[in-house]
Amino acid sequence: xxxxxKVLGVSRSANDDEIKDAYRKLAKKYHPDQYADSxxxxxxxxxxxxINEAYDTITAQRKGGQYGYNGAQNSVHYNNxxxxxxxxxxxxxxxxxxxxxxxxxxxGDRRNAEWYxxxxxxxxRRGWLEEAKDHFSTACQxxxxxxxxxxxxxxxxxxxxxxxxxxxxxxxMNAGGAIPVIxxxxx
Amino acid sequence: MFGYVRPYTSExxxxxxxxxxxxxxxxxxVLGQEYGPLARFALSYDCAFYALLALSVSSAQIEEQRRRxxxxxxxxxxxxxxxxxxxxxxxxxxxLLTYHKLRDDLDDSGFFRSLGSRxxxxxxxxxxxxxxxxxxxxxxxxxQAMLAQRQAEDSQAGVDQCAxxxxxxxxxxxxxxxxxxxxxxxxxxxxxxxxxxxxxxMDAADDLQDDLREGSFNPFIARFGLTGKTSLTEEERAQxxxxxxxxxxxxxxxxxLALNLLDLDGFGPIVENIAAKGLPQIQKExxxxxxxxxxxxxxxxx
Numbered sequence: 001x002x003x004x005x006k007v008l009g010v011s012r013s014a015n016d017d018e019i020k021d022a023y024r025k026l027a028k029k030y031h032p033d034q035y036a037d038s039x040x041x042x043x044x045x046x047x048x049x050x051i052n053e054a055y056d057t058i059t060a061q062r063k064g065g066q067y068g069y070n071g072a073q074n075s076v077h078y079n080n081x082x083x084x085x086x087x088x089x090x091x092x093x094x095x096x097x098x099x100x101x102x103x104x105x106x107x108g109d110r111r112n113a114e115w116y117x118x119x120x121x122x123x124x125r126r127g128w129l130e131e132a133k134d135h136f137s138t139a140c141q142x143x144x145x146x147x148x149x150x151x152x153x154x155x156x157x158x159x160x161x162x163x164x165x166x167x168x169x170x171x172x173m174n175a176g177g178a179i180p181v182i183x184x185x186x187x
Numbered sequence: 188m189f190g191y192v193r194p195y196t197s198e199x200x201x202x203x204x205x206x207x208x209x210x211x212x213x214x215x216x217v218l219g220q221e222y223g224p225l226a227r228f229a230l231s232y233d234c235a236f237y238a239l240l241a242l243s244v245s246s247a248q249i250e251e252q253r254r255r256x257x258x259x260x261x262x263x264x265x266x267x268x269x270x271x272x273x274x275x276x277x278x279x280x281x282x283l284l285t286y287h288k289l290r291d292d293l294d295d296s297g298f299f300r301s302l303g304s305r306x307x308x309x310x311x312x313x314x315x316x317x318x319x320x321x322x323x324x325x326x327x328x329x330x331q332a333m334l335a336q337r338q339a340e341d342s343q344a345g346v347d348q349c350a351x352x353x354x355x356x357x358x359x360x361x362x363x364x365x366x367x368x369x370x371x372x373x374x375x376x377x378x379x380x381x382x383x384x385x386x387x388x389m390d391a392a393d394d395l396q397d398d399l400r401e402g403s404f405n406p407f408i409a410r411f412g413l414t415g416k417t418s419l420t421e422e423e424r425a426q427x428x429x430x431x432x433x434x435x436x437x438x439x440x441x442x443x444l445a446l447n448l449l450d451l452d453g454f455g456p457i458v459e460n461i462a463a464k465g466l467p468q469i470q471k472e473x474x475x476x477x478x479x480x481x482x483x484x485x486x487x488x489x
Binding site: 035044127129159163167169 | 345377380438442443445447448466474475
């Protein structure tokens with residue numbers, strides 16, 4: 001097994017707080033939630049497992065406390081009432097092209113909110129972030145109360161705000177500055 | 188490529204900044220050695236970034252050398268040569284991309300406006316042929332990208348479709364860097380895809396005003412419902428730029444996710460600086476500070 005200290009990027013003389021700090025930083029970096037819709041999910045999970053093991057090993061060695069990590073959530077999951085359960089399972093198993101083919105074959109009058117959500121999920125995984133956002137927002141407009149759809153739209157919108165990468169022009173201003181921009185984009 | 192992929196120097200360590208410059212100088216030198224002194228004009232920040240990434244992924248051996256600058260004999264430069272193929276591939280990429288850019292300009296503008304490109308092409312064509320013979324994979328990817336780009340723009344496609352060729356180009360080029368290291372490949376590909384996409388979108392956002400004025404194609408024009416306009420009011424411009432920024436942010440956040448999963452040796456911190464801080468800084472400079480419209484002396488403080 002690789003050296004757990006090396007995995008966490010700390011020296012052997014680091015104290016418990018420094019180790020916890022390094023672990024938390026890495027856990028944030030590989031946080032499974034942010035990779036939920038990404039083809040890199042497996043790799044991220046693997047990295048997460050690596051640092052979890054390293055942290056557990058070190059804490060066990062030092063007989064310190066436990067620091068667990070709550071499991072991931074994936075924004076596309078099985079849904080009993082779904083009219084597109086085949087598409088959902090294809091997306092979950094990473095067969096994006098197959099899922100898209102089925103979705104594209106659905107005639108216009110059967111394209112409901114769920115269709116727009118799933119099509120948006122397919123586009124998002126392909127990296128077509130603009131059209132993905134448009135599809136998520138159509139899904140939300142057609143079925144405003146749906147938590148699954150609004151969670152997908154919220155994620156897409158918050159990434160556009162510059163908190164996770166890119167530039168946030170309102171960073172130095174008060175928090176209210178960011179809201180009007182988002183409203184304009186959604187409407 | 189377009190020179191948007193640069194480090195945010197004020198947050199680099201002094202040592203890292205020196206290394207960055209040395210890689211840049213070394214690439215300039217290799218370009219001259221392989222393709223003649225005129226090819227040095229093809230040098231770009233983007234290709235320097237490719238060299239940095241290639242050297243970091245392959246954990247290449249490098250040793251520091253101090254020599255005369257190839258352009259200015261009175262100046263001494265630090266170089267970081269490496270025995271591997273990394274610099275040579277980066278040089279080939281510079282030459283190929285410049286060649287296709289010139290070809291593209293030629294097709295886009297009339298006879299007299301394209302005279303400059305025609306002259307430069309006289310020099311660039313044999314160089315591109317040489318690069319193609321050495322690295323047929325890179326040449327094929329670049330050709331395919333240019334073809335797909337042309338098709339997308341001719342069919343007035345949407346933003347995502349238009350960004351796809353550049354994204355796919357970098358996806359393929361970065362994927363090749365993984366070599367036999369299957370573990371790194373998915374993250375490298377994803378990183379390349381979103382970096383290519385970011386570069387295309389940044390260029391489109393940067394050119395929006397010019398394209399409106401000249402009536403040239405720009406995917407953001409239809410996206411923001413600006414078709415038919417030749418100029419924008421202050422308010423319209425600010426709104427368009429905020430919307431471009433949102434698209435770029437969405438892309439950058441995906442890029443950072445892929446970067447998190449890369450194991451980089453050597454220049455890793457510089458690569459991270461460029462991706463996580465350099466790109467947002469360029470967005471800010473172009474979309475909010477409008478640095479290209481300001482005189483040089485005003486920019487000193489930035």
